[in-house]
Amino acid sequence: MLTDVDLVSVTPVEERYLVRQTESVDIPGIIELCTHVYPESVAWSAEQLESHRSIFPEGQLVVIERETGKLVGFAASLVIKRDDYDWGEPWRIFTDNGYFTNHDETGRTLYGAEVMVHPDYQGTGVGSELYRSREEVARTLNMVRIRAGxxxxxxxxxxxxxxxxxxxxxxxxxxxxxxxxxxxxxxxxxxxxxxxxxxxxxxxxxxxxxxxxxxxxxxxxxx
Incomplete structure (x- = not known):
């Protein structure tokens, strides 16, 4: 719970939303979120999402609305070596078909594979919180850059x-x-x-x- 001291330095967006690493309990919520954001596409599978967590937990983020406990945003990332890839290739090449098994901890490029915000929450700061948190991951891990499509x-x-x-x-x-x-x-x-x-x-x-x-x-x- 936020205290009066915490609220002095907490923005309204941070007061409303919690950003944290993805947990197994979040997986059904992420899959449901996919159906709202990409109704015409196949959602992330539970197997893929667990693969992300087991390979690179620091790069997997969710946004939770504090009042309701609802999962309203999601971001997924992995580390690669920039020069190992032709940047004209499709998304599936950079993510090893969505499983992140090509994650290379010796790389200096954080690859942003996904950012999703529930349509009802777009424009409320969820996306900015995900990007800010991803940038913090890049700084913490001393990445040279973030790249994404x-x-x-x-x-x-x-x-x-x-x-x-x-x-x-x-x-x-x-x-x-x-x-x-x-x-x-x-x-x-x-x-x-x-x-x-x-x-x-x-x-x-x-x-x-x-x-x-x-x-x-x-x-x-x-x-």
């Missing part, structure tokens, strides 16, 4: 006007708003490249994603 959720509305590359440039210039990429750019991420077939079954992005990167300003050289 930002699916271009608004592209299906704009594909007749823009190529994927021009769409991303328009979002970067704030001429077009994209529900995913605009948020991430506001968090300090930069676009590295635009790739096709990142998530082939995603109708909103038509399979396109922007590979994005956040640089850890506190990273130190490992000797």
């Amino acid at each position: 930002a699916r271009l959720r608004g592209y299906h509305h704009n594909h007749k006007t823009f190529t994927p590359e021009d769409y991303v440039k328009a979002v970067e210039k704030k001429k077009v708003w994209d529900p995913t990429l605009s948020f991430q750019l506001n968090r300090g991420f930069k676009v590295v490249q635009v790739v096709p077939n990142y998530l082939r079954s995603d109708s909103e992005s038509m399979g396109f994603a922007a590979i994005i990167e956040w640089t850890n300003p506190y990273a130190t050289v490992v000797t």
